[in-house]
Amino acid sequence: MxxxxxxxxxxxxxxxxxxxxxxxxxxxxxxxxxxxxxxxxxxxxxxxxxxxxxxxxxxxxxxxxxxxxxxxxxxxxxxxxxxxxxxxxxxxxxxxxxxxxxxxxxxxxxxxxxxxxxxxxxxxxxxxxxxxxxxxxxxxxxxxxxxxxxxxxxxxxKGTIPKFRWPSVCETCPYERTGKRNVRRLHRLLAGRDHPLKERCFLEQGILCLGPVTALTCVQGEPPLCLAAHMPCRGCGGPVRAKANPMLDMLNALVGNRIDWRSWPDRKLILAFAGAHGHLRPLKGPQCR
Ligand code: SF4
Ligand code: SF4
Ligand code: SF4
Incomplete structure (x- = not known):
């Protein structure tokens, strides 16, 4: 026992x-x-x-x-x-x-x-x-x-340590990625005049979605919970790789979607669930990293 x-x-x-x-x-x-x-x-x-x-x-x-x-x-x-x-x-x-x-x-x-x-x-x-x-x-x-x-x-x-490989939230997301990257800036969900298209990737529409850098730990083999409710991923599953730097990875994802990185919102939104390991630190002062 x-x-x-x-x-x-x-x-x-x-x-x-x-x-x-x-x-x-x-x-x-x-x-x-x-x-x-x-x-x-x-x-x-x-x-x-x-x-x-x-x-x-x-x-x-x-x-x-x-x-x-x-x-x-x-x-x-x-x-x-x-x-x-x-x-x-x-x-x-x-x-x-x-x-x-x-x-x-x-x-x-x-x-x-x-x-x-x-x-x-x-x-x-x-x-x-x-x-x-x-x-x-x-x-x-x-x-x-x-x-x-x-x-x-x-x-x-049984005395065995399991190994997990988390897919990213994007991997089981049902939304279409068209490859048309004509939105250059991020904007807030529901803040614009147009409601985002239901069947289209949020990032391609200029809405911050942390799916590319987030581990799919909320469900197994099903559409991610937030995407199923037509909301972008906020990153609660943690970074997709154990030693990842989600800030840097998300910057790459934005650049890959041709979105101006200077339009991204408060950095806390990117690190809302991953502020340990020295990722989130005061911007100014002697302890700034
Ligand atoms: S960025 Fe978001 S909306 Fe786009 S494919 Fe990934 S999880 Fe889906
Ligand atoms: S925010 Fe959490 S629950 Fe929602 S899709 Fe991302 S990992 Fe899943
Ligand atoms: S906030 Fe922390 S303790 Fe609460 S459900 Fe999420 S991971 Fe668990």
């Missing part, structure tokens, strides 16, 4: 809900499963796990300590969801220096307040799990499709 842990660091709790999926519950009915919701603490001491599925990004020193401790006590560690693999939404704050983030909201110095209240100190930058510990399986997706979680769990229970 294996011991599995579902635990969340800085997260929305969405990935943790995967532990309640019926197929996973059935697969694990003969095993010991520990689910610790947000803001709770995992069992400490010498208690060890065969598989730890950890969602969320690393925001503060407490997260960092928990993560290192759980790594030491787990045979396999899975980074579950885009927050854990690439920083996700929490890493959007990396665009600002830590003192700016807090002093804009709190009347006194956040550091003083944190020390006074005994709260965990925030890290200078929000991090993905693999920036601090060894990750055996990275499962991006917001949340990942349950089929990937099932395959990972089945393989790890």
């Amino acid at each position: 294996a011991k599995l842990l579902f635990y969340a660091l800085g997260a929305c709790g969405g990935c943790e809900l995967l532990a309640l999926e019926q197929e996973l519950v059935s697969l694990l009915e003969d095993h010991e499963v520990y689910v610790y919701p947000l803001l709770s603490s995992p069992p400490g001491g010498s208690f060890s796990f065969d598989i730890a599925l950890i969602s969320g990004a690393v925001l503060n020193q407490e997260h960092q300590e928990f993560l290192r401790d759980l790594r030491a006590r787990s045979r396999f560690l899975v980074a579950l969801g885009t927050c854990a693999t690439h920083g996700g939404i929490p890493a959007l704050v990396n665009e600002r220096r830590p003192e700016e983030r807090f002093e804009e909201v709190y009347p006194t110095s956040f550091r003083q307040e944190v020390l006074k209240e005994g709260l965990p100190l925030p890290l200078p930058y929000v991090k993905a799990l693999d920036e601090l510990v060894k990750v055996d399986v990275a499962l991006p997706g917001c949340p990942p499709d349950i089929s990937y979680v099932l395959k990972t769990t089945q393989d790890l229970l």
Whole structure:
């Protein structure tokens, strides 16, 4: 009987809900499963796990300590969801220096307040799990499709580490790419006079779609979820390659579509889910990369 842990660091709790999926519950009915919701603490001491599925990004020193401790006590560690693999939404704050983030909201110095209240100190930058510990399986997706979680769990229970190759969102997109690249600038969806054509690639119509640089982790072998609802991909599946630079890759995709890169919107839109690994940093000042 294996011991599995579902635990969340800085997260929305969405990935943790995967532990309640019926197929996973059935697969694990003969095993010991520990689910610790947000803001709770995992069992400490010498208690060890065969598989730890950890969602969320690393925001503060407490997260960092928990993560290192759980790594030491787990045979396999899975980074579950885009927050854990690439920083996700929490890493959007990396665009600002830590003192700016807090002093804009709190009347006194956040550091003083944190020390006074005994709260965990925030890290200078929000991090993905693999920036601090060894990750055996990275499962991006917001949340990942349950089929990937099932395959990972089945393989790890047999002692095998699964390998995934994510196609890009474009690969199963049903929209037509005509090759006619006569739009030179990006514009906001619904901001123009004309509603975008339903059957035509968004990028070819000058609407930002992160399909070329995003891993298809929201579904398996089906039209991507947002495209099926006639919305462009926002990149929640994480970068299509593990070590990719989504900003650079998207720049290439724009140039390939003959769109003036200077018309692209706020860089946060490109890195909204992938701000860890040093991709999103303050533009000015000594920490600028
Ligand atoms: S990856 Fe998405 S669903 Fe999972 S914790 Fe992060 S924001 Fe929530
Ligand atoms: S850029 Fe977007 S709309 Fe165009 S093919 Fe890729 S996913 Fe589909
Ligand atoms: S289409 Fe893109 S933004 Fe939408 S769910 Fe899939 S990966 Fe996420």
